[in-house]
Amino acid sequence: MQILTRTGHDLSAVLDIPDEPVVRGVVVFAHCFTCGKDLRAAREISRALSLQGWAMLRFDFTGLGESEGSFADTGFHSNVDDLVDAVNYAQERFEAPVIVAGHSLGGAAALVAAADCPDVQAVCTIGAPSEPAHVKKLIQCSIEDIERRGYAEVEIAGRTFTLGQEFLRALEKPNMQMIIASLRRPLLLFHSPVDTVVGIDNAAAIFKHARHPKSFVSLDSADHLLTKRTDARYVADVFAAWVSRYA
Secondary structure (H helix, E strand, O other), X not given: OEEEOOOOOEEEEEEEOOOOOOOOEEEEEEOOOOOOOOOXXXXXXXXXXXXXXXXXXXXXXXXXXXXXXOHHHOOHHHHHHHHHHHHHHXXXXXXXXXXXXXXXXXXXXXXXXXXXXXXXXXXXXXXXXXXXXXXXXHHHHHHHHHHHHOEEEEEEOOEEEEEEHHHHHHHXXXXXXXXXXXXXXXXXXXXXXXXXXXXXXXXXXXXXXXXXXXXXXXXXXXXXXXXXXXXXXXXHHHHHHHHHHHO
């Protein structure tokens, strides 16, 4: 299926609907930086939610996976816009509560998008940075080229992407402390204390600035992408139990 964005691009999306006469609610899921909607963690969460009567909408951000648009022209702001457009689609499709969840940079986008979507009931983040600018650590060796030439080819997880100056500028814009403090929505944080991509201190910062109700779940020995099936399923099952309070 496709979701039409405000820029006129179609986002490739999957809507997983439970075998229930009435859908209890829908979770809109934002994937991690340069990942995609079919990452194991997203599929496992969708499976667990379906067993609880929840639908889940997962999609590829602009320029990634099967979605239209140029990744080189995107940035954190466009991720947030894509997510808001996906939330609006879910709200039009279902007369049910909407929850926003995000993995890694998608988690930061979920926090910002929820602030722009007053009808979102709750927010969940998985291994999220407290500041989008954290992503600069992944492209540190290319920042000088981007600033000098306007763009650069960057290799991330074995794939090559073109990043431009707008991408860097967008990472600096959100005042995350203010956004998190003013969110006033139930918040669930998942984070591994041994995450080597986004350190556990990021979860501590988000938790510190968020208001109650807020919950933190330590993922023990899990890696950042939850590549072990047992870790992905644990997150899925805990999240499914938590979200049931907001149906």
